[in-house]
């Protein structure tokens with residue numbers, strides 16, 4: 001049986017406490033605040049970005065900069081608000097100077113994201129950056145957030161979300177241990193079974 005919204009919230013708070021103490025990779029030395037993620041613990045829709053930027057690092061919240069404003073606008077256009085979704089990043093601590101995440105950092109932080117997906121059990125996971133997309137779906141969307149033309153593509157992608165949210169759940173979400181085992185056996189990490197969209201590459 002699925003956990004209640006309150007149970008999910010409590011387990012996420014416990015995971016958040018763990019992330020606050022985390023020293024599994026060197027990024028804990030340079031971060032201002034860890035950015036665990038925010039939103040509805042019982043959300044059907046989850047967004048996953050790459051890593052916190054400067055403003056996120058200062059506030060400890062995901063997608064509060066320019067990308068966050070665009071995300072809010074796109075959500076509003078399909079009748080959703082931030083409170084309806086859960087937003088997280090692959091890395092919970094900011095890479096200095098917004099450099100690309102290193103493979104070792106992704107490896108160290110990945111279990112937190114997989115645990116978030118397992119706890120929240122979203123119907124749809126939308127990835128918001130190249131590394132997040134690579135991690136969760138293995139694909140490489142070419143669109144860039146800073147290209148004005150991409151807004152229309154994003155709008156079209158977001159327009160598909162309400163329909164995806166109506167679809168029946170494809171099956172249980174595997175645990176991070178199960179994903180790790182599958183990775184060791186098959187050589188690549190299988191994505192969670194939720195529907196996935198890759199935006200903001």
Ligand code: SF4
Nearest residue numbers: 022025028092093109
């Ligand atoms: S990026 Fe992740 S693994 Fe590295 S210190 Fe931050 S929370 Fe820990």
